[in-house]
Amino acid sequence: MELEWRPLTTADIPAVAALYNAAETVDDTGELLSEADFAQSFGKTDLPGGSLAVRAGGTLAAYGLVALRDNPVGTHRVRLDGMVHPEFRRAGIGLQLLPRLVSLARELHVARHPDMPLAVCTMIESRSEGHVALAEKLGFTADRHFHELEVALGEALAQAPIPSGYEIVPFSAARDDEVRNVTNMAFAQHWGSVDRSPQEWAASFTDNPRFVPESSFLALADGAVVGFVLARHYPVVEEMTGVRELWIGDVGTLEEHRGRGVASALLSWTLAQGRAKGYHRAGLSVDTANATGALGVYERAGFELARTWIDYGKPVGL
Structure with a gap:
């Protein structure tokens, strides 16, 4: 499957929201987001340097966002958000997407906080077995649990x-x-x-x-x-x-x-x-x-x- 990788733009908001909610019908995480919610997230993100759209055959197959903190203390803990459309899962897209987001986070971090340690993080609903397996395979460890x-x-x-x-x-x-x-x-x-x-x-x-x-x-x-x-x-x-x-x-x-x-x-x-x-x-x-x-x-x-x-x-x- 040939993939096209590029930064997200605000024009992608409807497609991102549609992808997210298609995934939610399968994953049942309880986290529901609208186009307006994504517009807000996009407004807080350096889209050219901290986002990815993954397209396959003209369809948005996955997306990723890098969320920096305004006033990091001690360690700059950068959040990575993303999703692969259910129809494109188990094709290795996540294994490519997450490391690319880590690289983007590193570049943004070095430009803004070069003297501070960096950690990346991602929130995963505990029943999302595929997402958990992906994170652990790429060296992420469970730091905290939230009920x-x-x-x-x-x-x-x-x-x-x-x-x-x-x-x-x-x-x-x-x-x-x-x-x-x-x-x-x-x-x-x-x-x-x-x-x-x-x-x-x-x-x-x-x-x-x-x-x-x-x-x-x-x-x-x-x-x-x-x-x-x-x-x-x-x-x-x-x-x-x-x-x-x-x-x-x-x-x-x-x-x-x-x-x-x-x-x-x-x-x-x-x-x-x-x-x-x-x-x-x-x-x-x-x-x-x-x-x-x-x-x-x-x-x-x-x-x-x-x-x-x-x-x-x-x-x-x-």
């Missing part, structure tokens, strides 16, 4: 009280930079986390059409933000499944306020308000090795395991 949890927003939601000395208020754009700084402090010790710059924060939240500020809440103590739940809504999930899902993107509490029930109260409040706004389900992802006890907080709120993702990584010599 994806879900809870139905019915009448039986657990109700956690707001602890004395705290109040819960809706997210406000006026507190945007304060919330950014608090999230950076709250996640400072989390594996793989780096400080979000104002630009990265805006792309993830303030200017992100998926962010739902009206369903995001803050915990205050003495008028200052000490905790947060920041939520997103992906219309494509509802379009494809009929389920209106509130995705809990970030939950955190400043270290000195942990162990007092702040996160439980925030989460309980967010789920109750989500139900009132017509959401059917809430979902989130949690590092199974999280040292803050987050998994227990989520389980007590009624969340149950839906699937597991594995962060596969590989150090790359320069």
Whole structure:
């Protein structure tokens, strides 16, 4: 099979989204993405230097994207995303695509962070046996496991009280930079986390059409933000499944306020308000090795395991 390799362009967005969702019907990872979601990803990517389109007989057979971090610390951990269309699998395309993405990541890294170590990583749903086998064959190892949890927003939601000395208020754009700084402090010790710059924060939240500020809440103590739940809504999930899902993107509490029930109260409040706004389900992802006890907080709120993702990584010599 003769393959054509070239960088992606924004004109490829419809074909990439169609390929991805064709693969999702086979892989059933639960990760649903629309053309608008890919447009957002493309906007964060150096398309000429950090992407690949693989065409076979005029058809998009596979694609790949390299996602750099704004403010890497210690090791620059670059994410590689990609997919081979189900009709073109088991033809060796993945064995060519992933090493090429590693090479692109190395070139971009050397141009931007030449004095910093490089590692590449890719997220794989644990039941995707072919993807797991490919990563391991190419020297990637499982660095971390993340549980994806879900809870139905019915009448039986657990109700956690707001602890004395705290109040819960809706997210406000006026507190945007304060919330950014608090999230950076709250996640400072989390594996793989780096400080979000104002630009990265805006792309993830303030200017992100998926962010739902009206369903995001803050915990205050003495008028200052000490905790947060920041939520997103992906219309494509509802379009494809009929389920209106509130995705809990970030939950955190400043270290000195942990162990007092702040996160439980925030989460309980967010789920109750989500139900009132017509959401059917809430979902989130949690590092199974999280040292803050987050998994227990989520389980007590009624969340149950839906699937597991594995962060596969590989150090790359320069």
